[in-house]
Amino acid sequence: MFERVDYYAGDPILGLVDKFVADSNPNKVNLGIGIYYDEDSKLPVLECVKTAEQRIADPISPRPYLPMAGLPGHRLACQNLLFGQDAAVLQEKRVATIATLGGSGALKVGAEFIHEWFPASKCYVSDPTWSNHIAIFEGSDVEVGTYPYYDTATSSIKFDEMLAFIAKLNKHDVVLLHPCCHNPTGMDLTHAQWDELLDIMKQHELIAFMDIAYQGFGQDMDHDAYAIRKAVALGLPVFVSNSFSKNLSLYGERVGGLSVVCPTAEEAERVFGQLNYAVRRIYTSPPSHGGRVVDIVMNDEALHQQWVGEVYGMRDRIKAMRLKLKSVLEANVPVRNFDYITKQNGMFSFTGLTPKQIERLQTEFGVYIVSNSRMCMAGLNVNNVDYVANAMAEVLKD
Numbered sequence: 448m449f450e451r452v453d454y455y456a457g458d459p460i461l462g463l464v465d466k467f468v469a470d471s472n473p474n475k476v477n478l479g480i481g482i483y484y485d486e487d488s489k490l491p492v493l494e495c496v497k498t499a500e501q502r503i504a505d506p507i508s509p510r511p512y513l514p515m516a517g518l519p520g521h522r523l524a525c526q527n528l529l530f531g532q533d534a535a536v537l538q539e540k541r542v543a544t545i546a547t548l549g550g551s552g553a554l555k556v557g558a559e560f561i562h563e564w565f566p567a568s569k570c571y572v573s574d575p576t577w578s579n580h581i582a583i584f585e586g587s588d589v590e591v592g593t594y595p596y597y598d599t600a601t602s603s604i605k606f607d608e609m610l611a612f613i614a615k616l617n618k619h620d621v622v623l624l625h626p627c628c629h630n631p632t633g634m635d636l637t638h639a640q641w642d643e644l645l646d647i648m649k650q651h652e653l654i655a656f657m658d659i660a661y662q663g664f665g666q667d668m669d670h671d672a673y674a675i676r677k678a679v680a681l682g683l684p685v686f687v688s689n690s691f692s693k694n695l696s697l698y699g700e701r702v703g704g705l706s707v708v709c710p711t712a713e714e715a716e717r718v719f720g721q722l723n724y725a726v727r728r729i730y731t732s733p734p735s736h737g738g739r740v741v742d743i744v745m746n747d748e749a750l751h752q753q754w755v756g757e758v759y760g761m762r763d764r765i766k767a768m769r770l771k772l773k774s775v776l777e778a779n780v781p782v783r784n785f786d787y788i789t790k791q792n793g794m795f796s797f798t799g800l801t802p803k804q805i806e807r808l809q810t811e812f813g814v815y816i817v818s819n820s821r822m823c824m825a826g827l828n829v830n831n832v833d834y835v836a837n838a839m840a841e842v843l844k845d
């Protein structure tokens with residue numbers, strides 16, 4: 448009956464978790480999946496979340512279905528964070544926002560919407576990008592292509608090539624962009640480069656799909672949203688998928704959002720209705736617990752301020768680990784340039800290690816990084832950074 452069904456080869460990122468758990472090496476370090484671990488290699492529960500959880504727990508309340516679009520407070524939280532509190536585009540009611548099952552759910556609903564209402568549009572992702580971008584859009588029957596992005600030889604962005612390629616796309620083609628903390632390279636465009644790119648996209652009537660999963664881990668909440676707000680200012684059609692998995696450390700609660708910026712409030716109403724309908728046909732409504740945590744933390748002024756401070760604490764710890772890793776590697780492998788480690792933003796560093804070196808890191812040292820050479824810097828801490836640096840130095844001798 449099901450003999451024709453293909454075996455699933457496994458996910459290049461999630462599959463590493465199982466291998467890591469099964470590894471008996473006492474020194475093992477998981478630098479694969481994009482999860483923030485604290486100084487003690489523990490997944491943190493933010494203080495602001497603890498307070499929200501207490502409010503949800505006492506008094507305990509029933510758990511009715513949420514609206515298809517999720518809690519209004521969750522949706523408002525996404526809008527204020529992405530576009531800025533009281534932004535004109537919000538005052539004009541030109542943004543259709545739904546709460547989603549994490550950033551992944553936002554991408555899926557967005558891909559379904561594009562397939563249905565822009566059937567001729569192709570989606571172009573950066574080369575390289577988060578592997579699930581391609582799987583999600585292709586899973587919604589949207590044809591996916593890639594635009595030039597990262598130059599491995601120079602650890603930099605192929606900006607001129609990227610512009611030239613995007614300038615040749617067709618009207619209403621979708622360009623999937625990382626506003627900050629690019630996954631997997633960590634290399635971000637400068638504000639001047641964003642201005643140039645978005646202007647070309649405006650001229651060629653392209654659709655910007657901005658996937659922001661690490662807001663606050665780059666420079667700060669507003670700086671990290673620059674590309675989104677610039678696209679809005681230029682009057683581009685913008686889809687924004689956002690995730691609270693990392694910056695609220697709520698991975699398993701599956702909380703995110705999808706926003707679509709429209710030319711008029713009337714069109715936003717139309718889009719909002721179809722986003723609701725897409726949710727109904729995929730999963731009916733988002734989970735209530737995570738939505739309530741987002742609503743409480745993000746809309747209570749004191750908790751919101753506390754949250755921002757906690758995110759910047761995570762950001763700064765990662766930056767400190769980048770500096771430490773770079774200094775130990777420079778001391779151990781003086782012939783090699785490691786500037787890329789501190790040039791890159793957010794959780795990830797694209798190390799450029801070869802498959803053989805990656806394999807040795809894993810089998811000989813129990814250090815797990817993704818097969819494309821992406822390393823999650825948020826898995827480093829003062830207890831393991833020397834070990835990881837020495838292991839990298841060792842395999843780099845190959």
Ligand SMILES: Cc1[nH+]cc(COP(=O)(O)O)c(/C=N/[C@@H](CC(=O)O)C(=O)O)c1O
Pocket residue numbers: 460461479480481482548549550551552577579630658659660689690691692698702703
């Ligand atoms: C760019 C990007 N967008 C969306 C997501 C999905 O987030 P969520 O809200 O949890 O659905 C992730 C997750 N990335 C990490 C985990 C994963 O692969 O699912 C990662 O790259 O390791 C991203 O890195």
